[in-house]
Amino acid sequence: xxxxIKPFSIATCFVLVALLWTFPLQxxxxxxxxxxxxxxxxxxxxxxxxxxxxxxxxxxxxxxTYFFIPPVFSITVAKESQSFLAAFILCAIAISIVSSSRKRxxxxxxxxxxxxxxxxxxxxxxxxxxxxxxxxxxxxLRMLTEAIPQQIWRADVSGRIEYCNxxxxxxxxxxxxxxxxxxxxxxxxxxxxxxxxxxxxxALVAGGRFExxxxxxxxxxxxxxxxxxxxxxRAEDGAITRWYGIHIDIEExxxxxxxxxxxxxxxxxxxxxLSMAEMAASIAHELxxxxxxxxxxxxxxxxxxxxxxxxxxxxxxxxEKIVQESxxxxxxxxxxxxxxxxEGTERQTVDLNPLIQxxxxxxxxxxxxxxxxxxxxxDRNLPKIEGDSVQIQQVLLNLxxxxxxxxxxxxxxxxxxxxxxxxxxxxxxITVDDVGPGISPEIVSRIFEPFFSTKEQGTGMGLAICRSVxxxxxxxxxxENRNPAGARFRFTLRVTA
Amino acid sequence: MKAETVFIVDDDxxxxxxxxxxxxxxxxxTEQYPSAEAFWESWNDQRAGCMLLDARLxxxxxxxxxxxxxxxxxxxxxxxxxxxxxxxxxxxxxxxxAIEFLTKPFQKQELLHAVAQAFEQDRTRRQEDSIVSTINAxxxxxxxxxxxxxxxxxxxxxxxxxxxxxxxxxxTVKIHRRRVMDGMLAGSLAELVKMCERARFPSWRxxx
Numbered sequence: 182x183x184x185x186i187k188p189f190s191i192a193t194c195f196v197l198v199a200l201l202w203t204f205p206l207q208x209x210x211x212x213x214x215x216x217x218x219x220x221x222x223x224x225x226x227x228x229x230x231x232x233x234x235x236x237x238x239x240x241x242x243x244x245x246t247y248f249f250i251p252p253v254f255s256i257t258v259a260k261e262s263q264s265f266l267a268a269f270i271l272c273a274i275a276i277s278i279v280s281s282s283r284k285r286x287x288x289x290x291x292x293x294x295x296x297x298x299x300x301x302x303x304x305x306x307x308x309x310x311x312x313x314x315x316x317x318x319x320x321x322l323r324m325l326t327e328a329i330p331q332q333i334w335r336a337d338v339s340g341r342i343e344y345c346n347x348x349x350x351x352x353x354x355x356x357x358x359x360x361x362x363x364x365x366x367x368x369x370x371x372x373x374x375x376x377x378x379x380x381x382x383x384a385l386v387a388g389g390r391f392e393x394x395x396x397x398x399x400x401x402x403x404x405x406x407x408x409x410x411x412x413x414x415r416a417e418d419g420a421i422t423r424w425y426g427i428h429i430d431i432e433e434x435x436x437x438x439x440x441x442x443x444x445x446x447x448x449x450x451x452x453x454x455l456s457m458a459e460m461a462a463s464i465a466h467e468l469x470x471x472x473x474x475x476x477x478x479x480x481x482x483x484x485x486x487x488x489x490x491x492x493x494x495x496x497x498x499x500x501e502k503i504v505q506e507s508x509x510x511x512x513x514x515x516x517x518x519x520x521x522x523x524e525g526t527e528r529q530t531v532d533l534n535p536l537i538q539x540x541x542x543x544x545x546x547x548x549x550x551x552x553x554x555x556x557x558x559x560d561r562n563l564p565k566i567e568g569d570s571v572q573i574q575q576v577l578l579n580l581x582x583x584x585x586x587x588x589x590x591x592x593x594x595x596x597x598x599x600x601x602x603x604x605x606x607x608x609x610x611i612t613v614d615d616v617g618p619g620i621s622p623e624i625v626s627r628i629f630e631p632f633f634s635t636k637e638q639g640t641g642m643g644l645a646i647c648r649s650v651x652x653x654x655x656x657x658x659x660x661e662n663r664n665p666a667g668a669r670f671r672f673t674l675r676v677t678a
Numbered sequence: 679m680k681a682e683t684v685f686i687v688d689d690d691x692x693x694x695x696x697x698x699x700x701x702x703x704x705x706x707x708t709e710q711y712p713s714a715e716a717f718w719e720s721w722n723d724q725r726a727g728c729m730l731l732d733a734r735l736x737x738x739x740x741x742x743x744x745x746x747x748x749x750x751x752x753x754x755x756x757x758x759x760x761x762x763x764x765x766x767x768x769x770x771x772x773x774x775x776a777i778e779f780l781t782k783p784f785q786k787q788e789l790l791h792a793v794a795q796a797f798e799q800d801r802t803r804r805q806e807d808s809i810v811s812t813i814n815a816x817x818x819x820x821x822x823x824x825x826x827x828x829x830x831x832x833x834x835x836x837x838x839x840x841x842x843x844x845x846x847x848x849x850t851v852k853i854h855r856r857r858v859m860d861g862m863l864a865g866s867l868a869e870l871v872k873m874c875e876r877a878r879f880p881s882w883r884x885x886x
Contacts, residue, residue: 465761466761469761469782469783470690470692470693470761470782471692472782472783473693473696473761473782473783473784474690474692474693474695474696475696475783476696476783476784477693477696477697477699477700477783477786477789478695478696478699478700480700480703480786481696481699481700481702481703482703484700484703484704485703488703492703495699495702495703499699499703502692502695502696502699505692506692506696509692
């Protein structure tokens with residue numbers, strides 16, 4: 182409701198207009214003509230509110246009483262006209278109330294509508310703003326994916342590429358610049374595509390991220406190694422809807438690793454022959470030193486004798502030196518010969534089972550690299566033997582590496598089995614089995630001979646040394662062929678008394 | 679100065695002894711050292727002769743020792759000996775200036791020949807050294823200005839050019855030049871140039 186001068190002025194205006202129109206009309210109409218004042222009340226209440234309506238009612242009543250109800254030009258009301266005035270006032274009040282409340286209702290509706298409209302505008306503006314923000318962040322994200330010096334893609338569940346960054350485009354080349362939509366597997370090396378699909382499918386089931394190392398074809402049609410790391414995006418029900426992937430170039434690492442493997446290969450080959458070669462070199466050196474001394478002393482001796490007069494004292498001292506050095510040389514020879522003989526070896530009580538287990542551990546990397554399984558079957562009640570553990574391990578190592586070598590051409594499962602068991606009362610039997618082609622009958626008899634080798638780079642000393650070692654331990658070594666395929670090397674050792 | 683000596687460096691005492699005995703029998707003095715370090719400790723540059731060095735020694739190996747000596751500017755000739763020389767090692771030490779590479783056990787003649795060759799080289803080296811040090815002494819006796827003039831003279835500049843380069847009169851340059859020739863005991867320009875080359879005295883390379 183409005184207060185102040187406004188309701189009064191509105192009411193006064195309406196009532197004045199009604200009065201001015203009523204005067205001429207009153208001339209032609211016999212009854213007091215009050216209808217226009219209803220209009221004035223209605224208008225006042227409509228435009229000025231309830232107060233203006235009420236003011237108009239009061240003003241209209243006074244004006245009518247004064248001008249139109251007899252006695253006219255007085256505010257007294259004749260008795261017979263009182264009911265008429267009362268009826269007018271009641272009607273006017275009613276009109277005023279109805280009109281003003283209608284007006285209120287209408288303006289309430291309008292306000293509500295206006296508010297609604299304002300809200301809608303506000304929301305629209307907000308939406309536009311957040312749309313811009315989304316676009317901006319999308320742009321930033323895209324720039325980021327372009328800035329990362331790795332190849333990035335997004336693919337649907339079936340592996341169709343939906344997006345890939347410039348790096349990936351550049352890498353796969355102009356020809357496949359529309360790689361999007363292409364099946365992702367097309368740019369992988371065929372051999373790796375299978376692996377990748379497996380990883381993809383198992384990740385679909387397990388529902389996790391996955392990583393594979395694969396070769397990806399470049400613009401020059403050459404393949405480089407990449408680490409492909411993929412993360413699934415899920416819908417609310419947990420189903421995978423998309424894949425995001427990043428390719429990390431690992432070509433250099435891969436190359437380095439390859440050369441490491443080759444280096445290891447060379448190393449292990451070296452390692453196998455090292456003991457022998459080393460032994461030979463050290464024997465040569467050990468012998469050479471006293472021999473050099475002998476030779477130089479001998480030259481000196483001749484010089485002392487050839488002077489005039491001969492320096493017999495010096496010559497005799499030199500001859501003594503020659504004797505000493507020759508003795509030293511011969512003691513080296515003795516020591517070498519004793520190396521594989523009973524008296525030369527370190528004898529101790531040896532438990533063969535841990536020795537075999539240690540050997541299997543030692544060979545593990547090499548075996549994995551060659552795709553060979555090493556199985557160890559040990560007799561838990563194996564008695565201890567007496568011998569040189571280092572030499573026995575050399576024999577085992579030699580037989581096991583021979584077994585692995587023998588299976589290079591085997592396409593099926595490759596396995597080396599090492600058994601330990603008790604044999605009779607005072608012997609232990611060790612068996613090394615392979616599944617290679619076996620030993621052909623014509624060479625069985627020669628296989629333990631020195632310098633006999635079937636290998637291109639073999640020294641022919643491995644099995645000869647094995648035999649020397651085993652025989653120095655009062656044991657026996659022999660070879661059999663297995664049924665259906667493979668060789669079986671066996672040796673016995675004496676149990677501690 | 680002591681007589682030319684063979685310094686035997688080998689970790690095997692019996693080898694040292696044998697070599698020493700053999701060289702002694704032909705009248706060549708020797709000294710024995712079990713390691714490169716032991717030799718180095720007793721070394722002074724008044725010594726003459728050569729070294730008979732085992733290529734494989736405990737501590738610094740013979741090859742490393744050769745490099746070490748070279749870096750120190752010690753030009754004592756080295757004869758290498760080894761029980762098992764590999765080709766790359768031989769190539770390396772020979773390239774580095776070794777006299778000979780003997781494989782144990784070696785013939786007396788091989789050894790004596792190498793020693794004689796080494797002594798010869800050492801003699802030349804010491805002669806050269808003494809000549810160079812004489813020349814250097816002469817160079818040091820000159821004044822700075824005279825050395826400057828000498829550098830220009832040996833670079834082939836005329837007196838007139840030297841005068842303009844040093845802002846001197848030609849007469850003054852001539853006087854300096856005379857003093858240089860006298861101080862260096864050079865009979866001719868060619869002799870002066872040779873001396874400067876020997877002593878590695880840098881000639882003038884244009885205005886700095």
